Amino acid sequence: MSARETILDAVRSGLGNTAVDPAAVRRDADALLQDLPSIRPALLADGLVDAFIARVTSPKVAATAECIASASELPAAVGRYLEAFGLPALVALQPAAPLQALDWSGFELHDRVAPDETIAIGVARWGIAETGSLVFHSGADTPILANFLPLHHLVMVRADTILPFLDDYAAATAGQRPPRNVNIVTGASGTTDIEGSLVLGAHGPRFLHVVIVGTPDSSE
Amino acid sequence: MHEATMSFKARAEEALANPTLKIAIDRTTGTAERKRAVAMTQFPQFDAARERGKRIKDHVIANLDHYLLEFERNAIASGAKVHWARTAEEASQIVVALCKQAGAKRVTRVKSMLGEEIGLPHALDEAGIERVETDLAEHIVQLGGDRPSHIVWPSMHRTREQVSEMFKRLHRAPHQEETIEAMVDSARRELRDKFLTADVAISGANFLLADTGATCTVTNEGNAELTTTPPRVHIVTAGIEKLVPSMGHAIAMLRLLVRSATGADVTQYTTFHCGPKQPGDRDGPEEFHIVLVDNGRTRMLREGMKEMLRCIRCGACMNHCVVFRQLGGHVYGGTYPGPMGAVLTPVFDGLEKSRDLPHACTMNGKCQEVCPVAIPLPTLLRGWRDRSWREGLEPATVRFGLGIHTFVASRPRLYRLGTAIAIRVMRLFSRGGLVKGMPGLGAWTAYREFPAPAKRTFMEMYKDQEKGQ
Structure with missing residues (x-):
């Protein structure tokens, strides 16, 4: 008997050989996701953008954030960031249309992220207000390594793509073919492996800066 | 079997004698415990x-x-x-x-x-x-x-x-x-x-x-x-x-x-x-x-341990375990240390080789209290102890000691006499409310004190009260 059959048999005999009705299992599984507000934390603010920013900049996530009115202001925001850190205008730009459509004059751009890349600019598909997370899908315009190799990661996210809870991301993509990787990124890379003390920039980025594009809550 | 017993105890002795280990354990588990407590309030x-x-x-x-x-x-x-x-x-x-x-x-x-x-x-x-x-x-x-x-x-x-x-x-x-x-x-x-x-x-x-x-x-x-x-x-x-x-x-x-x-x-x-x-x-x-x-x-499923299959490997049980925090993880000898390890290691390595692990527990229930999927860890550990007894894996000294205890405990007069003598002898060795050393208690008092017992046993006080009424 194959390992597969042996294991499945052992599972069935361990469970007492009950016949499974897939529809009933499905119903039970769905029932376990009812009344979600009772099993998840409340948001930090009423407005989604405010709640998202409050999380991103909280001590637990320890990233930085700023808002701009339109994507066309992104290069200027990047310029200010580089100046603040005294970094040269040499950046890896994620090969995504919303970024490449912008006017990057004055920057030296490349789309392959080097192993010791100083700064990379990316765009997230979604933001999550519950956790201050950014969600990326691997694909033709999203190399996964671009999220992990640079020392500074600057990420643009549109205000209208900020979802309240992680569950809303699951619901938004349910039934679609998943990408190879879904990265839910919350803050910069960190480790507490030496005596429990937190150090940022373990293997991934040491700095995460989030740029939110669009209408803030106050003017909605 | 005897060798396994020795090696667990030897490992524990070694861990207790290591001057830096306790510091290292406290730094990490202490931080983990505090951070979890804050997360719970939020x-x-x-x-x-x-x-x-x-x-x-x-x-x-x-x-x-x-x-x-x-x-x-x-x-x-x-x-x-x-x-x-x-x-x-x-x-x-x-x-x-x-x-x-x-x-x-x-x-x-x-x-x-x-x-x-x-x-x-x-x-x-x-x-x-x-x-x-x-x-x-x-x-x-x-x-x-x-x-x-x-x-x-x-x-x-x-x-x-x-x-x-x-x-x-x-x-x-x-x-x-x-x-x-x-x-x-x-x-x-x-x-x-x-x-x-x-x-x-x-x-x-x-x-x-x-x-x-x-x-x-x-x-x-x-x-x-x-x-x-x-x-x-x-x-x-x-x-x-x-x-x-x-x-x-x-x-x-x-x-x-x-x-x-x-x-x-x-x-x-x-x-x-x-x-x-x-x-x-x-x-x-x-x-x-x-x-x-x-x-x-699948054996755990069959042998009444299916609650343990809930485990999501968070480590909270070990961060809150008084035994783990004294000894660290290596003493447990298996892949998984702490309370969850003491339940799992006998599954992987056999109870003969790991019968000490379910005993390395004070049954204070803290692990179950912090477990995010409410695994009844103390009950599962007690299950291993029970099985170890039934399968005759407990050493002769333990069986003999428990035999004496059973003999005395099932004879109330003898038990009362014994405890009345014992607490009076123990009080002779107490200093400032603590017994810090006494013949026969060395294994206990080498690393911790024993609180001095009350002057009289519960039954002695109870009888006096009955008479007074």
């Missing part, structure tokens, strides 16, 4: 979430065959290859064979307790394949040539001074400054090119999603994604109990897992891996393999 829904988490896991276990088949079907549809392993040896052999098939010279690994459980580090070393541990703590364990001592902080038994010394000796461009930041940077430099030049990546999985065939990893360092993206082959090893019906269920479990493990609300990186590189993808492996491992899990 998550008043925890009790309801925990009850739900428990029900999700129980639902999966009750329909495990259904979910295994659903997962397998969807994983294959995503382009993954699914392998099944009955035992630890079989699982290791499958992984090593896949590495050889890929012509692998260098393999990068993401920390996985299942990997440790099946002896994968050893199997890869035996096969002559260069193994690079990428989790910082596992990197420290690899450089130190020892074993993980905690499931979340595998190198918590090392002080910063010891880590600094190892990095200086073994890294190509070690840190100059004596700070933890500089040491972390040294590891970053050391591992960077290894991530990018490995032939095969091996990871575990925190969850397996039945409805898509995806696997989920959580890390704070980002080493999982750096490990599993560049090589041509990615192999996942996971226990069959890791299944959840869907991403929504995984999210409900993640809220419990991360808060219980580190006190954070979510790890920095939560990644769902689904199949190999897709057409058009900029990066990712060409091959994606998943090895589903039984190794005693």
Whole structure:
């Protein structure tokens, strides 16, 4: 008997050989996701953008954030960031249309992220207000390594793509073919492996800066 | 059997005599305990979430065959290859064979307790394949040539001074400054090119999603994604109990897992891996393999231990265990230390070899109280004690001692006389309300004091009160 059959048999005999009705299992599984507000934390603010920013900049996530009115202001925001850190205008730009459509004059751009890349600019598909997370899908315009190799990661996210809870991301993509990787990124890379003390920039980025594009809550 | 008894006790003696170990344990577990407590005050829904988490896991276990088949079907549809392993040896052999098939010279690994459980580090070393541990703590364990001592902080038994010394000796461009930041940077430099030049990546999985065939990893360092993206082959090893019906269920479990493990609300990186590189993808492996491992899990199902299959490996039970916090993880001798380890190790290694572990417990119930899926750990430990007695594994001295106790305890007059004498003798040795040493109590008082007993026994006082009425 194959390992597969042996294991499945052992599972069935361990469970007492009950016949499974897939529809009933499905119903039970769905029932376990009812009344979600009772099993998840409340948001930090009423407005989604405010709640998202409050999380991103909280001590637990320890990233930085700023808002701009339109994507066309992104290069200027990047310029200010580089100046603040005294970094040269040499950046890896994620090969995504919303970024490449912008006017990057004055920057030296490349789309392959080097192993010791100083700064990379990316765009997230979604933001999550519950956790201050950014969600990326691997694909033709999203190399996964671009999220992990640079020392500074600057990420643009549109205000209208900020979802309240992680569950809303699951619901938004349910039934679609998943990408190879879904990265839910919350803050910069960190480790507490030496005596429990937190150090940022373990293997991934040491700095995460989030740029939110669009209408803030106050003017909605 | 006697040797196993000795070796546990010998290991415990050694741990207690180690001057730096207690400091190292306290630094990490103390921080973990405090951070978890803060996270709980910020998550008043925890009790309801925990009850739900428990029900999700129980639902999966009750329909495990259904979910295994659903997962397998969807994983294959995503382009993954699914392998099944009955035992630890079989699982290791499958992984090593896949590495050889890929012509692998260098393999990068993401920390996985299942990997440790099946002896994968050893199997890869035996096969002559260069193994690079990428989790910082596992990197420290690899450089130190020892074993993980905690499931979340595998190198918590090392002080910063010891880590600094190892990095200086073994890294190509070690840190100059004596700070933890500089040491972390040294590891970053050391591992960077290894991530990018490995032939095969091996990871575990925190969850397996039945409805898509995806696997989920959580890390704070980002080493999982750096490990599993560049090589041509990615192999996942996971226990069959890791299944959840869907991403929504995984999210409900993640809220419990991360808060219980580190006190954070979510790890920095939560990644769902689904199949190999897709057409058009900029990066990712060409091959994606998943090895589903039984190794005693179906036996746990059969032998009345199915609650233990809820375990999501957060480590809260050990961070809050009074025994673990005195001794650290190595003393337990198995892959998993602390309360959950004391329940699991007899499953993997046999009760004959590990009968001391269920006894290394004060039954204070703290582990069950903090467990995010409410596993009745003290009850399961008592089950092992009971079985050890029934199977005659308890040593003759214990059986003899308990025999005397039973003889006396079932004769009330004799018992009352005995306790009345005993407390009076013990009081002769008490100083300031504590017994710090007494013939026959040496094993106890070597490391702790015994509170002085009351002047008279309960029954003596009770009888006086009866007379007075």
